Amino acid sequence: MDIRPILSTLRRHKITASLLILQIALTCAIVCNAVFLIHQRLQQIDIPSGIAEHELLQIRFAYIGDRPNAYAQAQTDLATLRQIAGVQAVALANQLPLSGYSMSNSGIKLLPQQQKTSLEVASYYGQNLLATLGVRLISGRDFQPDELVDLKTALPALHSGDMKNLPHTVIIDQPVAARLWPGQNALGKTIYFGNDIPMQVVGVSSPLARPDSLQMGAQNSIVFPIRLTATEGGSYVIRTTTGDREQVLKSALAALKRLDPNRIVLEQRTYDELRHGYFQDDRAMAGMLAGVIAALLLVTALGIAGLASFWVGQRRRTIGVRRALGATRGNILHYFQTENFLLATIGIALGMALPYGINLLLMMRYELPRLPGIYLPVGALALWAIGQLAVLGPALRAAAVPPVVATRGD
Amino acid sequence: MKGKGMFGYYFDLALRSLRRNKVLTALMVMAIALGIGTSMTTLTVLHVLSGDPLPGRSSTLYAPQLDPRDMGDYQAQGEPPDRVTWIDGMNLLQAKRADRQALMTGGSVAIQPAQSAFDPFYETARYTTADFFPMFGVPFRYGHAWGAPEDAASAAVVVISSTLNDKLFGGRDSRGRMLRVEGHALRIIGVLGDWRPNPHFYDLNLKSYGGDEGVYLPLSTSQDLHLAHVGGADCWGNGGDGATPAHTAPCVWLQFWVQLDTPTRVAAYRQFLIHYSLEQKSLGRFLRPPNVRLRNLMQWLDYEQVVPGDVRLQNWLALGFLLVCLVNTVGLMLAKFLRRSAELGVRRALGASRRALFMQLLVESGVIGLAGGLGGLLLAYLGLWLVRRRPADYAPLAHLDGAMLGMTLVLAVVASLLAGALPAWRACQITPGLQLKSH
Numbered sequence: 001m002d003i004r005p006i007l008s009t010l011r012r013h014k015i016t017a018s019l020l021i022l023q024i025a026l027t028c029a030i031v032c033n034a035v036f037l038i039h040q041r042l043q044q045i046d047i048p049s050g051i052a053e054h055e056l057l058q059i060r061f062a063y064i065g066d067r068p069n070a071y072a073q074a075q076t077d078l079a080t081l082r083q084i085a086g087v088q089a090v091a092l093a094n095q096l097p098l099s100g101y102s103m104s105n106s107g108i109k110l111l112p113q114q115q116k117t118s119l120e121v122a123s124y125y126g127q128n129l130l131a132t133l134g135v136r137l138i139s140g141r142d143f144q145p146d147e148l149v150d151l152k153t154a155l156p157a158l159h160s161g162d163m164k165n166l167p168h169t170v171i172i173d174q175p176v177a178a179r180l181w182p183g184q185n186a187l188g189k190t191i192y193f194g195n196d197i198p199m200q201v202v203g204v205s206s207p208l209a210r211p212d213s214l215q216m217g218a219q220n221s222i223v224f225p226i227r228l229t230a231t232e233g234g235s236y237v238i239r240t241t242t243g244d245r246e247q248v249l250k251s252a253l254a255a256l257k258r259l260d261p262n263r264i265v266l267e268q269r270t271y272d273e274l275r276h277g278y279f280q281d282d283r284a285m286a287g288m289l290a291g292v293i294a295a296l297l298l299v300t301a302l303g304i305a306g307l308a309s310f311w312v313g314q315r316r317r318t319i320g321v322r323r324a325l326g327a328t329r330g331n332i333l334h335y336f337q338t339e340n341f342l343l344a345t346i347g348i349a350l351g352m353a354l355p356y357g358i359n360l361l362l363m364m365r366y367e368l369p370r371l372p373g374i375y376l377p378v379g380a381l382a383l384w385a386i387g388q389l390a391v392l393g394p395a396l397r398a399a400a401v402p403p404v405v406a407t408r409g410d
Numbered sequence: 411m412k413g414k415g416m417f418g419y420y421f422d423l424a425l426r427s428l429r430r431n432k433v434l435t436a437l438m439v440m441a442i443a444l445g446i447g448t449s450m451t452t453l454t455v456l457h458v459l460s461g462d463p464l465p466g467r468s469s470t471l472y473a474p475q476l477d478p479r480d481m482g483d484y485q486a487q488g489e490p491p492d493r494v495t496w497i498d499g500m501n502l503l504q505a506k507r508a509d510r511q512a513l514m515t516g517g518s519v520a521i522q523p524a525q526s527a528f529d530p531f532y533e534t535a536r537y538t539t540a541d542f543f544p545m546f547g548v549p550f551r552y553g554h555a556w557g558a559p560e561d562a563a564s565a566a567v568v569v570i571s572s573t574l575n576d577k578l579f580g581g582r583d584s585r586g587r588m589l590r591v592e593g594h595a596l597r598i599i600g601v602l603g604d605w606r607p608n609p610h611f612y613d614l615n616l617k618s619y620g621g622d623e624g625v626y627l628p629l630s631t632s633q634d635l636h637l638a639h640v641g642g643a644d645c646w647g648n649g650g651d652g653a654t655p656a657h658t659a660p661c662v663w664l665q666f667w668v669q670l671d672t673p674t675r676v677a678a679y680r681q682f683l684i685h686y687s688l689e690q691k692s693l694g695r696f697l698r699p700p701n702v703r704l705r706n707l708m709q710w711l712d713y714e715q716v717v718p719g720d721v722r723l724q725n726w727l728a729l730g731f732l733l734v735c736l737v738n739t740v741g742l743m744l745a746k747f748l749r750r751s752a753e754l755g756v757r758r759a760l761g762a763s764r765r766a767l768f769m770q771l772l773v774e775s776g777v778i779g780l781a782g783g784l785g786g787l788l789l790a791y792l793g794l795w796l797v798r799r800r801p802a803d804y805a806p807l808a809h810l811d812g813a814m815l816g817m818t819l820v821l822a823v824v825a826s827l828l829a830g831a832l833p834a835w836r837a838c839q840i841t842p843g844l845q846l847k848s849h
Binding site for chain 2: 066302
């Protein structure tokens with residue numbers, strides 16, 4: 001179809017046409033960035049935790065009064081939990097991946113006397129941790145029972161710098177190994193914590209997600225051979241065999257309460273519930289962004305439809321004349337469709353620069369990555385489709401204008 | 411026709427004109443309502459979250475910051491930690507260089523009600539020195555706070571919130587009753603009135619909003635009873651992760667607030683902090699050069715970025731959305747006004763001035779804006795209801811107040827007048843009589 005008559009008509013409606021183009025450009029820019037933000041959030045939600053998520057349960061208590069024999073009690077608790085039908089393994093853990101509540105982070109140095117830390121990692125510890133969580137060892141070994149140090153001994157030793165009562169070994173996960181020694185074998189290497197406390201890497205595990213602060217490297221985690229008790233903030237972590245997890249949770253809670261009724265349950269949940277809770281803000285935000293996109297496209301569509309029907313009304317006589325001179329209904333329909341396509345294309349072309357501008361602003365303020373090019377065609381397609389849909393109604397009405405209108409005076 | 415009569419006439423004309431083209435009118439009203447509704451929802455959330463928690467007092471309250479860390483990860487001009495160590499907190503407290511000063515930290519304690527029908531439960535606690543109450547202007551329903559003698563003696567006393575008092579004592583005056591906290595009996599000496607500062611400015615380490623405590627007791631008492639500290643600690647060197655750090659540990663875990671009534675006192679206090687840092691450095695306790703900050707309450711909230719990033723992002727999005735809605739309205743108004751060229755031409759020919767036509771069209775835009783604003787208000791109520799259903803800790807605060815309600819309508823009318831100005835001006839550029847000829 002020849003677009004010259006369309007262009008010359010548009011030139012006579014400069015203001016209206018440029019408003020439409022401006023609206024399309026703005027919508028395109030916002031939609032591109034919103035789709036990108038949604039994608040970011042969804043990617044976040046899909047982060048692998050690296051553990052056997054669907055088999056795990058967490059129970060956390062608070063205690064009233066001191067418990068001098070907490071370590072012996074912890075052993076009894078763990079042994080009792082192991083007896084429950086449907087329980088595969090049990091552990092006490094200081095923290096769990098994606099729980100949103102970080103107890104412990106450490107700065108790793110590669111050399112003693114190093115000024116700057118090389119990497120900030122999440123530090124996990126607890127008894128029987130890796131096997132219960134379902135984290136695989138890629139190379140090296142798990143901790144031996146005689147390597148484990150009690151937290152109540154390790155903490156004072158750390159503060160006084162007493163190396164003897166501190167752990168000497170550490171297991172790091174694969175992303176940490178790759179960051180610290182790219183392309184090398186991490187086993188046997190020494191890393192330093194705090195005021196140059198050396199620890200030897202004895203194992204490299206599969207990736208394990210952090211409890212929070214994912215922007216610091218979602219899967220930078222290490223494990224120390226330290227035992228803790230539930231009175232020190234540890235959680236009982238139970239890995240179930242494929243069965244009724246809710247039932248196991250109930251029996252476990254009842255058994256622990258029998259052993260020591262004087263404790264308050266702070267947390268009793270499946271790992272899936274924990275994970276769901278961690279990402280609820282991201283899900284809500286993604287939902288809100290989707291709502292904004294829908295509302296924007298709706299407003300733009302209605303605006304296009306409104307203007308198109310105004311134009312159709314204004315050009316009824318012209319359309320009648322064209323029909324009288326032999327233009328088919330199809331010609332008229334195509335005329336309005338092409339006109340809209342042209343406007344949308346100009347809007348999108350102008351709008352292409354805008355998404356990047358907005359994205360740059362967002363990058364500076366909200367630490368977002370650069371908008372990938374793939375989002376521009378997405379926005380463009382959405383606007384072309386919306387434009388064509390919106391103009392269809394008025395265009396059909398225009399096509400229905402009978403040739404006889406040309407001869408009437410209205 | 412002059413003044414009121416003129417306006418009334420234009421208003422009548424506007425209503426007639428809007429009725430004549432219902433679809434176009436509905437589209438414009440809807441676009442403005444959507445744009446105003448979403449922006450007012452996010453603006454209200456932003457307004458609530460960035461509000462002043464202590465109006466009238468906030469300008470005299472300051473959060474001093476020191477830098478006691480070792481040279482690891484040292485950067486010149488870096489920000490000092492936002493809390494203090496036990497030793498520095500105690501030193502600053504005892505120096506008494508401010509008009510008032512309080513050292514505090516958060517906790518979580520088990521309460522064992524005397525009535526056996528109640529199970530023990532956990533309550534958030536504040537361990538603080540006595541100035542906390544007069545400095546922040548905390549209202550009391552019954553009794554009063556403790557004073558310096560109780561701080562010095564680690565007295566077994568406690569102040570509870572009115573919510574906890576309602577729960578345990580049915581709202582009655584509970585002064586003199588004993589409260590079992592972590593197995594220790596503490597005597598209740600006061601019950602707070604309505605005290606819910608939002609944001610929870612004095613301790614942002616747990617929840618920034620809705621984090622008011624149920625139990626308040628002297629800091630010294632909490633340390634004597636080994637009550638657990640909540641809110642974590644930032645440690646360096648061999649500090650470890652310090653869940654409840656020892657008093658000598660290289661960890662910051664306490665909040666320190668001062669009241670400074672005059673600018674002179676503020677300047678003097680800043681000098682004192684530098685002087686203190688130098689003194690500690692010469693003693694070998696501090697390793698870094700003096701690096702102090704003295705922010706007042708509102709600067710502190712700004713520095714701590716207390717308003718969640720998501721909320722600010724949503725606000726930008728909503729304003730972008732409003733812009734699109736306005737551009738959309740400009741286009742539709744242009745279409746509408748130009749369509750009436752004939753009518754306007756007749757009015758010009760009959761002697762109406764351009765100015766009069768312009769005013770008439772602006773009144774029409776204003777009417778659309780008012781209708782859109784009312785629609786937007788409904789949408790904002792709906793939007794805030796949705797926000798309140800979200801799990802975020804600020805969610806329950808999202809309510810429209812009088813100021814925001816007025817602002818909604820003003821914003822809607824102003825926005826629609828702006829949107830109407832260009833189309834109205836364009837439509838007035840009409841030669842009288844020309845339109846009469848062509849039809």
